[in-house]
Amino acid sequence: MDFIPVSTPSLTSEDADAVAQAIRDGWISAEGPQVKDFEAKFSQAVGVEHGIAVANGTAALDIAFEALGIGKGDEVILPSFTIISCLSHVLRSGATPVFVDALESTWNLDPQQVKDSISPKTKAIVVVHIYGLPADIDEIHVLANEHGIPVIEDSAEAHGQHLDGKPLGSWGTVSTFSFYSNKLVTTGEGGMILTNDETVAEKCRTLRNLSFNPERRFVHDSLGWNYRLTAMQAALGLSQLARIDSLLEHKRSIGRHYQELFSELDGVALPLASHRGSENVYWVFGLVLEAGFHHDARDIMAMLHERGIGTRPFFFPLHQQPVLAGYGFGQQRSLPVAEWLGRQGFYLPNGADSTPAEREYVAAQVREVLQK
Numbered sequence: 001m002d003f004i005p006v007s008t009p010s011l012t013s014e015d016a017d018a019v020a021q022a023i024r025d026g027w028i029s030a031e032g033p034q035v036k037d038f039e040a041k042f043s044q045a046v047g048v049e050h051g052i053a054v055a056n057g058t059a060a061l062d063i064a065f066e067a068l069g070i071g072k073g074d075e076v077i078l079p080s081f082t083i084i085s086c087l088s089h090v091l092r093s094g095a096t097p098v099f100v101d102a103l104e105s106t107w108n109l110d111p112q113q114v115k116d117s118i119s120p121k122t123k124a125i126v127v128v129h130i131y132g133l134p135a136d137i138d139e140i141h142v143l144a145n146e147h148g149i150p151v152i153e154d155s156a157e158a159h160g161q162h163l164d165g166k167p168l169g170s171w172g173t174v175s176t177f178s179f180y181s182n183k184l185v186t187t188g189e190g191g192m193i194l195t196n197d198e199t200v201a202e203k204c205r206t207l208r209n210l211s212f213n214p215e216r217r218f219v220h221d222s223l224g225w226n227y228r229l230t231a232m233q234a235a236l237g238l239s240q241l242a243r244i245d246s247l248l249e250h251k252r253s254i255g256r257h258y259q260e261l262f263s264e265l266d267g268v269a270l271p272l273a274s275h276r277g278s279e280n281v282y283w284v285f286g287l288v289l290e291a292g293f294h295h296d297a298r299d300i301m302a303m304l305h306e307r308g309i310g311t312r313p314f315f316f317p318l319h320q321q322p323v324l325a326g327y328g329f330g331q332q333r334s335l336p337v338a339e340w341l342g343r344q345g346f347y348l349p350n351g352a353d354s355t356p357a358e359r360e361y362v363a364a365q366v367r368e369v370l371q372k
C-alpha cells in the first residue's frame, strides 16, 4: 500500500471545467461575476444576508475583528484550543486575549467559562466549532445578547453543519469560513465573512479592498488589506458548493467507519459521533491518548509514519503560545483540557480519496502501535 496522506481534497472534472471556464471567459481577478455569485449562493445556503469573499479564513477573521472595532484596552474571550488565526489580530490590535478551556467531551469551548470571563471590557466572544462538531453557540448567543457583546463565529471546520436545525455560521454577529484545500468545501485558498449587519458588511467589503474611498479611488480614510478572492477560486467554490451534501456525507461515512473500527479501544478518547442531535461531520477524525498513557502522541505518530500512515497533531493551546510573551501576555493560568488535547491528540487520514481498505489498515496499525 502506498503512503496514506492525512488529507486529500475532493476535486472533480466539473471543478476543473468550472475553473477553466472562468479563464476562458477572461475572468481571473476579483472583478469576475463568479465572486458575487459565490457570495450570494454561500450566504443563502447558510441563511445569512451578506457574504464577503476573502483570500483565506485568517483574512476573514482579521477583517471581522477590525470591522467590529476591536483594539487597545478591549478584551476578547476566545477558546485556547483553536488555530492561531483566532488570536493574531487580537494581539496585533493591542487587545487582550482571555482564554477559556475546552470541554472534555466535545473539545469545544466551555460556555460556563465564557460566562465567568465576561467583564465590562469584553468587546467580542470568539466561538469555534472544532473538527466538525457544533459548539454550544446557542448558550453563548443568549449570554452575548444579554451583555450586548458581538460574537465572531469561526465555522471554518463546520460547513453545512447545524445546531438545533439552525446552520452554523448563522448564529454569530459575524461568522467566518475557510476554503483551504483540506476544508470541507475548498477553493484552494479562500474564505468568507457572513453577517446580517449591513454596516459591518460594508466595513468588511471596504477593508478587503485596501479601503479605497468610494468617491475617489486611491484616497484612503483608513487602512485595509488586499484580501480579495479571485474569480477562478470563486468558480471552484461554486462547483464545490453545488455538491456540498455529497461532500459532507462522504466525510460522515468515513467518520462512522472509523467509529466502528475503533469501538472498544482502551486508553484513547474518540470524537463524539454527535452532539445534541447533530451528527459530527468529521472535518478530521482525531484520537486523544488518555493522560498518563504509556506513549505520547508524538511517538505514536512517528510509529504510524513508519507504517506508511500520515497523521497531524492537534492544535497547540493558544494560552501557551510562545508569541504571547512578546505582546506582554506571559504566563497564563492552566487550561487542562486544552493542554491535554494539544499534547495527546492527533488525527488520521480521512481525505476524499480515503478507501475502506485503507481505513481498515490504519485502524489495525493504530491498535498495534498502541499496544507497544
Ligand SMILES: *Cc1c(COP(=O)(O)O)cnc(C)c1O
Pocket (backbone or CB within 6 Å): 055, 056, 057, 058, 059, 082, 083, 085, 086, 128, 154, 156, 157, 177, 178, 179, 180, 189, 190, 191
Ligand atoms: C483553517 C482554519 C482557519 C484559517 O483558515 P485559512 O484559510 O487557512 O487561513 C481559521 N479558523 C479555523 C478554526 C480553521 O480551522
